[in-house]
């Protein structure tokens with residue numbers, strides 16, 4: 001057959017639109033999406049034919065059925081949500097790439113009613129006058145932390161930028177060389193400082209900074225003393241770090257405000273639950289720090305947010321900074337944050353109901369039980385895989401408690417049919433992606449971050465991958 005003749009047998013758009021599979025598809029998927037995909041498929045087929053050699057043309061036949069199949073598949077894929085739930089088998093509790101803190105199931109009604117209906121976001125219902133969107137969380141933050149006032153912005157990076165830009169623009173901020181933190185995603189203290197218009201005065205050495213280092217650097221232009229919690233690394237060995245108390249004392253003596261970037265907003269002393277000490281927000285307030293910033297979606301276990309607390313005079317000044325408007329949070333965040341913070345009114349509830357705290361404090365026996373249940377469920381599928389339960393360590397993640405190794409139980413999976421890379425990829429590409437890691441040529445699934453309700457999906461995924 002020659003090229004022209006073959007091209008003339010290409011189905012028309014209308015022909016494909018009248019195919020019964022496509023008619024069925026039109027019930028669920030907008031015509032526009034299907035039409036575009038049909039045109040694209042026909043064009044691709046045309047291009048393929050145009051590039052063929054004569055000997056290929058001889059035997060080539062246009063397969064309308066496979067064109068239809070491809071249209072159906074692509075259209076269904078297109079309509080699926082791109083952003084969707086995944087199963088976290090990594091054991092990293094606060095996984096930034098997987099969305100950090102999980103919100104509590106307990107707060108879904110509160111968040112949804114504010115999201116889907118009108119709300120009193122910026123109206124004072126008592127007076128009928130304009131209100132502040134921040135007012136809804138200020139009282140609860142004050143109650144929990146003991147701070148004088150509070151403000152909430154988009155994330156902690158924005159909080160630090162707003163604080164420095166308000167308190168120290170064109171002036172100097174003193175910070176220890178051991179605390180010039182990089183968080184990732186290009187958040188580095190020196191760069192944030194520059195962006196804010198404040199001038200960085202770094203003092204001391206990487207491993208040792210003394211109070212007199214700060215003292216010596218104080219001058220006419222000093223606007224603040226900054227302490228940055230080295231949340232994602234530790235300097236060990238021959239070290240000296242100035243304590244918060246010493247720094248606050250120096251601030252008082254010299255009448256210079258002390259600012260602290262705490263990173264993770266821990267509101268509960270985690271030592272009680274067998275973890276190492278992570279400075280709590282309350283400790284910083286009690287020490288007398290003037291302004292403290294922390295994240296809403298790290299150890300606090302709420303939505304992405306940057307929380308600024310401290311002295312009213314400074315918070316008032318920040319509210320007038322145009323950056324506050326640029327960094328403002330929406331009603332969904334506000335609702336989720338308020339509802340999450342209310343859970344903290346009882347520490348017992350917080351540990352039980354906030355997934356982040358629940359997962360990092362969960363005992364090994366519970367995790368072991370889940371591992372056994374999952375192992376039995378997978379074995380009942382009779383797939384060609386070998387599974388063993390093993391001891392391992394999970395991480396807190398999210399740049400929090402970097403040295404903490406949480407003893408956990410993992411499933412080690414290998415298959416005689418598939419390589420470990422094929423297994424890992426197969427699970428990751430499953431409809432509900434399952435994120436795992438490979439270690440010593442075995443697939444590792446950490447049960448700490450896996451819920452019982454994920455088991456069905458994991459079994460289905462393995463069945464479809466190993467088949």
Ligand SMILES: *Cc1c(COP(=O)(O)O)cnc(C)c1O
Nearest residue numbers: 155156157183231262263264295
């Ligand atoms: C995580 C962190 C930040 C950034 O907080 P985001 O909420 O991710 O913007 C800033 N400073 C410190 C010390 C942190 O640990």
